Amino acid sequence: MTAQTGEYPQTAAGPEAINLGLGQPSPSLLPLALIREAAAARLGAGADPLVLQYGAIHGPQSFRESLAELMTRRYHLGAGHEVAASQLLVTGGISSALSFTAQLFARPGQTVVCSDPTYFLARGVFESQGLAVEGVPVDAEGIDVSALEQRLARGAAPAFVYCMPSFHNPTGACLAPDRARRLVELAERHDFLVVADEPYVMLGFAPEPPPCMMTYDEGRGRVLSLGSFSKILAPGLRLGWAHAAEPLIERFSLHGALRSGGGLNPVIASIVQGVIEGGALDRHIDHLRRTFEARAQALMDALRQHLPRLVEGVAEPRGGYFVWLPLPEGCDGAALLEAGSEAHGVRFTPGSRCAVTRDLSRFIRLSFAFYEPDELREGARRLAKLLTDAGYSVTA
Numbered sequence: 001m002t003a004q005t006g007e008y009p010q011t012a013a014g015p016e017a018i019n020l021g022l023g024q025p026s027p028s029l030l031p032l033a034l035i036r037e038a039a040a041a042r043l044g045a046g047a048d049p050l051v052l053q054y055g056a057i058h059g060p061q062s063f064r065e066s067l068a069e070l071m072t073r074r075y076h077l078g079a080g081h082e083v084a085a086s087q088l089l090v091t092g093g094i095s096s097a098l099s100f101t102a103q104l105f106a107r108p109g110q111t112v113v114c115s116d117p118t119y120f121l122a123r124g125v126f127e128s129q130g131l132a133v134e135g136v137p138v139d140a141e142g143i144d145v146s147a148l149e150q151r152l153a154r155g156a157a158p159a160f161v162y163c164m165p166s167f168h169n170p171t172g173a174c175l176a177p178d179r180a181r182r183l184v185e186l187a188e189r190h191d192f193l194v195v196a197d198e199p200y201v202m203l204g205f206a207p208e209p210p211p212c213m214m215t216y217d218e219g220r221g222r223v224l225s226l227g228s229f230s231k232i233l234a235p236g237l238r239l240g241w242a243h244a245a246e247p248l249i250e251r252f253s254l255h256g257a258l259r260s261g262g263g264l265n266p267v268i269a270s271i272v273q274g275v276i277e278g279g280a281l282d283r284h285i286d287h288l289r290r291t292f293e294a295r296a297q298a299l300m301d302a303l304r305q306h307l308p309r310l311v312e313g314v315a316e317p318r319g320g321y322f323v324w325l326p327l328p329e330g331c332d333g334a335a336l337l338e339a340g341s342e343a344h345g346v347r348f349t350p351g352s353r354c355a356v357t358r359d360l361s362r363f364i365r366l367s368f369a370f371y372e373p374d375e376l377r378e379g380a381r382r383l384a385k386l387l388t389d390a391g392y393s394v395t396a
Helices: 032-043 061-074 094-105 122-127 145-153 177-190 246-252 256-261 266-277 280-306 333-344 373-389
Strands: 088-091 111-116 132-139 160-163 193-197 223-228 240-244 322-326 363-367
Touching: 032 266, 032 280, 061 088, 061 240, 061 266, 061 280, 088 094, 088 246, 094 122, 094 160, 094 193, 094 223, 094 240, 094 246, 111 122, 122 132, 132 145, 145 177, 160 177, 177 193, 240 246, 266 280, 280 322, 280 373, 333 363, 333 373
Parallel strands: 111 132, 111 160, 160 193, 193 223
Antiparallel strands: 088 240, 223 240, 322 363
16 A cells, blocks of 8 residues: 655555545655755765855746746747746745745735635635635636636626646646636736646646646736646655746745745755756656556546446546546535545545535545555545445446
8 A cells, every 4th residue: 555654744644544635646756766866966076065055036047947948848839939037936836936926916805716616725825815715616628717707897806816727626627728818818907917826737648738828928927827846756845936927027036035035945946957957857757647647547447437426427637636526416525534434444635625615515536646556446446335335326
C-alpha cells in the first residue's frame, strides 16, 4: 500500500486506508535523485555565492528565461504568442501567490467571484484577506460565463474572478474557448481581473494541451495566470510563477514582502533552472502524463465495474488529477465519510468542501494521482461496498 508518514508531509497517508482525496503526487513520483543531481551541479564548486543573497524581486533573469522557453514549448504556443521573461515573476507557489493577489488587487470588504465548486482551500485564502466570496456554477465547459454576465448586469462588481481553466479542481472540466474569450471581454468591460489558477496545463493526456488563459488576454492586461512546479516537479520546492502582461507583473512586484525580502526562493529557482535546462523536466513531465493517464484509466475502469450506476455520464479525465463523482440520490458525501469510511478503509473529499454557495453534498472528489492502479481499483471496490452497506444501490 502506498503510504507517506514522518515529519515532512502535510498530510500523512498510512496503510489503514486508501485516501482517494489526496490531491498530490505519490512518493514514487517525487524525483529526489533528479533534484539532488541538479543541486550538486548548481551549488557545487564554482557556483556564484550570490545565489544565497536576497534575490532579485522578479526572480533571476536566467531562470525566468528558461521558464519562459519551457512554457512556450509545453503550452504549444504558436508564433507571436511566445512567453517572455518580462511577463513572469517567481512566486512561492500558487497558494502564496493567491494571498499576494488578494492583498494587491482587492480591498478588504470587496467580493471575489469563484467557480462553484472550486479548489476547496482557495476560499479560506480569500476570506483571510477580508474578502467576500461568491460562486458561479461550473459545468462540463467550465465556469458558466453567461451566469456571471447576468450577475454583472445586476450590479455585481468583483475585484477579480478566480477560476481554474484547465482540468478544473474538482470537476476536471476545461474552460471552452468561447467562454474564455467572453470572460476576458467581460473583465475588460466591467473592470475586473481574471485570476487563473493553472497548475495542470502541462498534465493533459492528449498531445496538445488546453490553451492557457493568457492566450485570450491579447494584451489587455486582464489575466493573471498562476503556475506551479508543485504538480510538474515536486510540491516541497514551494516554487511557482505569475504570468501576465508586463504592467500587471510590475504591479505584483510592488508587494511589500517582495520589496523587503527580495525575490522568492532564489536557491530553489537556481536548482530548478538546472532541471529545466538539462531537459530533465520535459522528460519528467512526459513520465507524469503517462503515469496519470494510466492511473485515471484504472480508476475509471474500476468505477465502471463497481459503481456503474454512478459513473454513467461522468466524463473521462483528460488530464489533471481528479474525477467528480455523483452519489446516489439522498446520499450526503460528508455524512458517508464520517459514518463508515474508517471501517471500510477508504476516504475521499466530500463535494460540500468544494462548494461556495451551491449544495454539492451529493458529490465527492476522487484523485487518481497518489495511488498505483491496483490500489485505485481496490479503492473503488471499497467505495462501492461502503455505499452498498449504507443501503444505496450502485449497480442497478
